[in-house]
Amino acid sequence: MQDQELLQDGLALMALGMGVVFVFLAILVVSVTLMSKLIDRFQPVPAAADMGRKSLSSSASSSPDDEVMAVISAAVHRYRSTRRS
Secondary structure (H helix, E strand, O other): OHHHHHHHHHHHHHHHHHHHHHHHHHHHHHHHHHHHHHHHHHOOOOOHHHHHHHHHHHHHHHOOOHHHHHHHHHHHHHHHHHHHO
């Protein structure tokens, strides 16, 4: 009978531990959700002018320069020529 009681105590301890973890995670989810709503309420929306500046800089950096293309082409050509030897 001692094995049966030991098994029951182990299962009770496991259930208690899982319950504590579940409650902690539920409180964590609720607190993060509330903080997100609180920040959305008091944090102003970024101005539209900032978005315009970002799009200009990203479009300028997306097209590679001719010089960069030449350097990359030279590096590939040199790599291929040394590999054949």
